[in-house]
Amino acid sequence: MQEETVLEMRGISKAFPGVQALQNVDFRLRAGEIHALMGENGAGKSTLIKVLTGVYPLDSGEIRMPGKGTVQIHSPQQAQKVGISTVYQEIPLCPNLTVAENIFLGRQKSRFVSFRRMNRDAQALLQSLGIRAEPTQQLADCSIAVQQMVAIARAVDMECRVLILDEPTSSLGENEVQKLFELMRQLKKRGVGIIFVTHFLDQVYAVCDRITVLRDGRLVGEFEAASLPRVQLVSKMLGKELDDLSDPADDIPPAADETAEPVYEANGLCSDQGIIPFDFSVRRGEVNGFIGLLGSGRSEAVRAIFGADKVTGGTVRVNGKPVRITKPYEAMQQGIGYLPEDRKRDGIIGDLSVRENIILALQVKKGFFKPFSKAEAQQFADEYIRLLGIKTASADTPVKALSGGNQQKVILGRWLLTHPKYLILDEPTRGIDIGTKAEIQKLVRKLASEGMSVTFISSETDEMLRTCSRLLVMRDRRLSVELTGSQLTQNTIFNTIAGGDPE
Amino acid sequence: MNTPSSAAAQDSLFTRLRRHQILIPLAALLLLALFNLIIDPSFFSISLRPNNEGVLLLSGNLISILDYGSELAILALGMTLVTAASGGQDISVGALIAISGSITLRILSGAQSDAMILPAFLITCAAAMLFGAFNGSLVAFFRIQPMIATLILFTAGRSVAAWINHNEQPFVSSERFPYFGGYLPGIPVPTPLFIALFCFLVTWLLLKFTNLGLYVQAVGINEKASRLNGLNPAWIKLSAFVLLGLCAGVAGFIKVSRTASINYSVIANNIEMDAILAVALGGNSLSGGKFNIGASVLGAYVIQFLTTTLFTLNVQSDSVSAYKAVVVIILVVCSAPTVREKLAALLKKRRAPKQAGQSA
Numbered sequence: 001m002q003e004e005t006v007l008e009m010r011g012i013s014k015a016f017p018g019v020q021a022l023q024n025v026d027f028r029l030r031a032g033e034i035h036a037l038m039g040e041n042g043a044g045k046s047t048l049i050k051v052l053t054g055v056y057p058l059d060s061g062e063i064r065m066p067g068k069g070t071v072q073i074h075s076p077q078q079a080q081k082v083g084i085s086t087v088y089q090e091i092p093l094c095p096n097l098t099v100a101e102n103i104f105l106g107r108q109k110s111r112f113v114s115f116r117r118m119n120r121d122a123q124a125l126l127q128s129l130g131i132r133a134e135p136t137q138q139l140a141d142c143s144i145a146v147q148q149m150v151a152i153a154r155a156v157d158m159e160c161r162v163l164i165l166d167e168p169t170s171s172l173g174e175n176e177v178q179k180l181f182e183l184m185r186q187l188k189k190r191g192v193g194i195i196f197v198t199h200f201l202d203q204v205y206a207v208c209d210r211i212t213v214l215r216d217g218r219l220v221g222e223f224e225a226a227s228l229p230r231v232q233l234v235s236k237m238l239g240k241e242l243d244d245l246s247d248p249a250d251d252i253p254p255a256a257d258e259t260a261e262p263v264y265e266a267n268g269l270c271s272d273q274g275i276i277p278f279d280f281s282v283r284r285g286e287v288n289g290f291i292g293l294l295g296s297g298r299s300e301a302v303r304a305i306f307g308a309d310k311v312t313g314g315t316v317r318v319n320g321k322p323v324r325i326t327k328p329y330e331a332m333q334q335g336i337g338y339l340p341e342d343r344k345r346d347g348i349i350g351d352l353s354v355r356e357n358i359i360l361a362l363q364v365k366k367g368f369f370k371p372f373s374k375a376e377a378q379q380f381a382d383e384y385i386r387l388l389g390i391k392t393a394s395a396d397t398p399v400k401a402l403s404g405g406n407q408q409k410v411i412l413g414r415w416l417l418t419h420p421k422y423l424i425l426d427e428p429t430r431g432i433d434i435g436t437k438a439e440i441q442k443l444v445r446k447l448a449s450e451g452m453s454v455t456f457i458s459s460e461t462d463e464m465l466r467t468c469s470r471l472l473v474m475r476d477r478r479l480s481v482e483l484t485g486s487q488l489t490q491n492t493i494f495n496t497i498a499g500g501d502p503e
Numbered sequence: 504m505n506t507p508s509s510a511a512a513q514d515s516l517f518t519r520l521r522r523h524q525i526l527i528p529l530a531a532l533l534l535l536a537l538f539n540l541i542i543d544p545s546f547f548s549i550s551l552r553p554n555n556e557g558v559l560l561l562s563g564n565l566i567s568i569l570d571y572g573s574e575l576a577i578l579a580l581g582m583t584l585v586t587a588a589s590g591g592q593d594i595s596v597g598a599l600i601a602i603s604g605s606i607t608l609r610i611l612s613g614a615q616s617d618a619m620i621l622p623a624f625l626i627t628c629a630a631a632m633l634f635g636a637f638n639g640s641l642v643a644f645f646r647i648q649p650m651i652a653t654l655i656l657f658t659a660g661r662s663v664a665a666w667i668n669h670n671e672q673p674f675v676s677s678e679r680f681p682y683f684g685g686y687l688p689g690i691p692v693p694t695p696l697f698i699a700l701f702c703f704l705v706t707w708l709l710l711k712f713t714n715l716g717l718y719v720q721a722v723g724i725n726e727k728a729s730r731l732n733g734l735n736p737a738w739i740k741l742s743a744f745v746l747l748g749l750c751a752g753v754a755g756f757i758k759v760s761r762t763a764s765i766n767y768s769v770i771a772n773n774i775e776m777d778a779i780l781a782v783a784l785g786g787n788s789l790s791g792g793k794f795n796i797g798a799s800v801l802g803a804y805v806i807q808f809l810t811t812t813l814f815t816l817n818v819q820s821d822s823v824s825a826y827k828a829v830v831v832i833i834l835v836v837c838s839a840p841t842v843r844e845k846l847a848a849l850l851k852k853r854r855a856p857k858q859a860g861q862s863a
Contacts, residue, residue, distance in 0.1 A: 308731055329733035338731065346731050351724045351792050356717060363714060364733040371714045414732075 004031040005066060006161045006193040007052075007084070012061035014047055021047040024061070025219045027212055029162060029193040034184055036204045036225070037197045039214035040237055040294055040459055045197055048214065049164055053079040053086050065161070085155030086164040093139055093151055099126070100135035103154045125157055126150075129186055145176030149183055156187060163187065164195045169203060181207050199295030200476065201230055201498065215239050230498035234293070238461060238494070260284040261319065263422050263453045264305070264336070269314030271304040273297075277314060278479035280305070280472065282422060282453045287444060289456040289464045292474030292497060298457055299341050301474060302424045305455075306331045306338040308346075332365055337415035341426040341457070343404065347411045350400035354392050355381035357399045357410050362418045384413030389439070405436040412440070422453040429458060441467050461493055473497060524786035528801040531784060531830075535808050539815075546815060551691060561691045564811055572807030573695035574600070574754040575774065577702045579781040579803040581747030583794050588719045588743040589642050590791030591649025592779045595634075596751045598660020600771035603631045603755025605664040608765055611680060612673035620680055628752040635748020639741035657775070665767040675763045684761030695757050702753060706796055716794075719743060723791035773824070777806050780831060 007029040014022040022044045029035050039045050050056045052063065054073040062070050065082060073079045076086070093102045100115075100122035122135035131149045133142055139150065148168055155163055165184075169177045184194055184207055196208060204211060204225065211228060213220040213236045220236050265281040275297050282288055290298035303309045307325045316325050318334045325331045331338070340346035349357055358381045359372055366372070372380070381395040388409040392402055399410055408428060415423060425444065429437040444454050444467055456467050464471060471483040473496045481496045539546040549563035578596055585593050610623040634656060641652035683694055710716040721729045722736045729736055754774075759765050783789055784805055785798030809830060813823050836842055 306731075327733075327735075328731050329735070332733045340728075340731055345725075346727050349721045349724045349728055352717075352720060356721075360717070360721065361732045363717065368714050368718070369712070371712065371717070 005029070006031045008064045009048075009052065010062050010064070012048065012051060012063075013059045014051055014056060015059055019217075021217050022051070023217045025214065025217070027219075028222070029195060030210075031161070031191045031193055032188050033209040034188055034194045034196055034207050036208040036211045037195055037214070038204065038211055038233065038237055039220075043214040043237075044217040045214055046166070047217075049086065049166060049195070049197065053084060053164065080158055080160070083159060083161040084164065085158060085160035085162070086166060087148065087151045087155055087168055088166045093147065093154070095138070095140035095147075097139060098135065099133050099137050099139055099142065099150055102139050102150055103135075103157060105154075125153055129153055129156065129183060131183065143176065145172050145179055148172070148180065152183060152187075156190075156192065160192065162193050162195065164197070166197045167199070168196075169198055169200065177203065199293055201233065201293070202476065204233075205230070213237055231494050234494045234498045235490075237293070238459075258283075260286070262317075263319060265317040265320075266305065267315045269301075269304050269311070269316065271300060271309040271311050273300040273303065273309045274477055275300040275304055276478040280479070282455060284421075284453055285448050285451050286470065287448045287454045287456055287468050288470040288472065289458070289468035290474055291457075291461070291464055291471050291493060294459070296474040296497075297477035297479075298474045299426055300477065301472075301479065302338065302426055302455060302457065306336060306424060308338065308340070329364070332361065332418065335419075335421035336424065337361070337418055337420035337422070338424045339408075339411050339415055339426060339428055341430075343407055343411065348399045348407050351398055353396045354385070354390070354399050354402070354410055355395035358384055358395075358413050358417060361414045365418055380417055384410075384417060387416075388413050388443075408440075409436070412443075416447075420452065422455075423447070424455045424457075426457045427459065428456075429460070429463060437463070461490055464493075465490070475499060524795050525798045525801065527786040528784050528798055528805050531805045532801065532808060535805065535812060539812055543815070546812075558686070558688075559691055560686060561693075564815060566693065568804060568807045568811050569696045570693040571695075571811075572804045573693075573699035574757055574771070575777055575781060575807060576699045576800045576803040577750050577754050577757075578747075578774065578778040579785070579799040580702060580706045580796060581743075581750035582778040582782050583785070583787060583796055583799040584715075584719055584743040585649070585747045586779075586782050586787060586789055587723045587791055587794040588740045589649045590723055590789075591642070592775075592782075592789065593638060593653045593744065593747055594650055594775045594779075595638060595653040595656035595660055596747065596754075596778055597771045597774045598657050598664070599631055599634050599748065599751040600755040600758055600774065601661050601664035601765070601767055602634065602667065603627045603752045604759035604765050604770055605667040605767070606630050607756050607759050608673040608675060609668050611675045611677060612668075614677075617677050617679045620677065624756055627756050628749055631752025631755065632745050632748040635745045635751070636741060638748070639744025642744065643737040643740040661767050664765075664770075668765075670767075672764060672766075677763075680760055681763055682760070684757050684759070695761075698753065698757060702750070703796075703800060710796065715742075720793055724793070778803070780827075781806055 005028055007027075009025065009027040012022050012025045012027070013020075025044065025048060027048065037045050037048070047056065051058045052073070054075045054077075057074065063073060064070050068082060071082050073082065073084070079086070094105065097105065100119045103122050103125065104118050119135040126133055126135065129149070129152075131146065131153060133146050133150060139147055142150065152163070152165075168180060172180065181203075184196070187194060196204070198204060208225045210222060211225050211233065212222045213233070215237065216239070223233075260283040262281040263284050267279050268277040269280065270277040278301060280301070290301055292298045300309065304311055304314075305325075307327045307330055311326050316323055318336075323330075323334055325334060325336075328338070344350075349360065352360075355377055359377050362380070363372060378395060384390070385392060385395065390402070390406050390409045390413065392406060399407055402410065412425075412428065428440050441463060444456060448454055456464065458464050458467075465488055468488075469484070471488060471493065472479055473481045473483060473493070475497065483492060483496065546564050549561060549565055551559050552562050554560050582593065582596070585591070607623050607627045610626060611619055614623070638649075638653050638656060641647045641655070642649050645652075682688075683698065685694060686692070687694055718729075718734055718739050721732070722734060722739045726736045754771070758770055779789070781803035782799050784802030785795060785800075787794045787799060806827070809827065810823060813826055814820070818826060
């Protein structure tokens, strides 16, 4: 194997207001290797790539390339000039131009274009890379995979030495992924260094030579893929040593009453977000959780339960009676609440006041022609501002003016106000301070002891172990294993997330 | 620092901001009034004068502003809702007024008695709402940008209007029909003013006794989150367009009642632009979200005030648009995010030394 380095990043730091996104990170890419960049949300993967491609200026550290010494990259154009190309998940090409035009767009040397020559060159390039596309074809007529490959071909033809693939496979089918891998191996033979960002462990082990793991903006380490077992990789990403067996004994989650009636049952539920049909049920007063890496389908699973995505199949029973839940309103009528993962995009109505945000769900449930009086609304808002300790100047303050944790409490208050029988909380503690986190965990257990059923999702295994009495492990969009009782340990969780069976 | 005082300071800032919205049209109105007061104070005189038939009627510039601003004010109601819910504007309301007027005249020109007036009005409104639903479904279900979706009716509307009456000029000889665009017997105040007032009242009640306002704003601000709270964004957008259709229907009825006839290419010409301007002048964001109906209506009357002022200054009717354009430019520039940021930064800078002085 070639050991020639094509890119070296040393001591890279980057801070955003309030966040140290990268701290003294080193990264080395060799010629002819496929190098996976791994880490959970907020680990700093995308920041590292954006620093490398000139989207963000770096605070300190240096980027070196052989023959060029230390390179200063201030813009994506400059990055391309020194030979660093990026292909993102969204394909930045023009769908209404032909394949050849897309490959050569903006790179013609003269003002006049010889279409014949351009098409001939494109043909040669596509053939050499084994991409099955006609140069004269409109890009929009190609499949997503081929479009992605055309983007790669464009990048390669710009004499790139470093190719960054940022989650290129998330919108591809299994066959298409294989084709993409073939192309990657081709490029590898040509001596291109490839940085591969993905959430799929299987894919990492299928094509990658090395793995660099980041966590919380710091470098965890660089590893040979062949000598790093999956379980180790998962534990490094999640930041828990495998030996760290001691579970927090002080707060063991309340065991679910096995005799309690199931509040919600689903059979073969699936949605248009590619979730593989799964069976699921939750008992009265039970706290369970979906666990898995990012992109494993844990959010998609609960979205299917709430009808947030288009439900494509399966039967649902609430309190034993068959019901139809295809949209959020129907779920709400069945007494289900859902706190979405992306607070900004799916949760808050930014310009509306805290009061309006709190009453919204209950108001919608009550009906269009029955608005709450101002006094009622104020009373509800005050009640939950006090109950959850929401720090806001007044109930009239626009919710977007609040801090993240307080916004989260507003949405939590919104759903508690509807007095749900079954509440789904998707990452309720993400991006909020430790104190608030503990409060929310405590609240969840209190609600469960009062008879509410809760499904809880968190990226932090600790938190899941502390709150849930049953864990459902998601892997590659499939509900793979259910863990209960003595199986609820860090070790088992890591093993099952990585793809093994519980011991 | 103690929290209560900082909370109070924030509160007053937000109330100030809220006042700010109605402040824009109000300031424009005062500026125009001041201008007229300086040029010619008699602009404001109102008198009770007999018309050609010897009936005593109120007349004066202010009365004509209130009279002729009615259609625009009614349109501004619906346009505000459409803007808030869809984040876009309907440019077909002028064409829809032509269609509505044409329908009214078609029904009434064949009718023998005044008893047909009410059915004519109702049929006009229903048809206008259907056209609004057409626009709305393009926007809500096919997710076409509002301006592009309504471009269809904008282009075709006046031809449709002409076609409804076989491209003829119907004339209505009813005695009572002109009441709606003119005066009711014994009342010296123009009827359109009452109709506009009634429409405003109905909208106000609708906003007070239903959740229309909350839903429309929620959908306009964050469609995804609204859906996850059980709202149906498509239906809410659709209803906003249907309501705007109704507004256009009422406005069209008033318009043809004024003349008892119709000129397909001239009736309500460019009124869609004025209606959008009224919404903007009312300080409402044209990209949707929070809205204030009262501010829009005030904005509509400000535009009419401007038009009337220009006419009293003997500006040719052709060049009125050019003067309006100047106002639009000032308005748009002032409300542009970059300018706002600069202004906010400027204000902050000026306020900061003051606060520093206070705490010292």
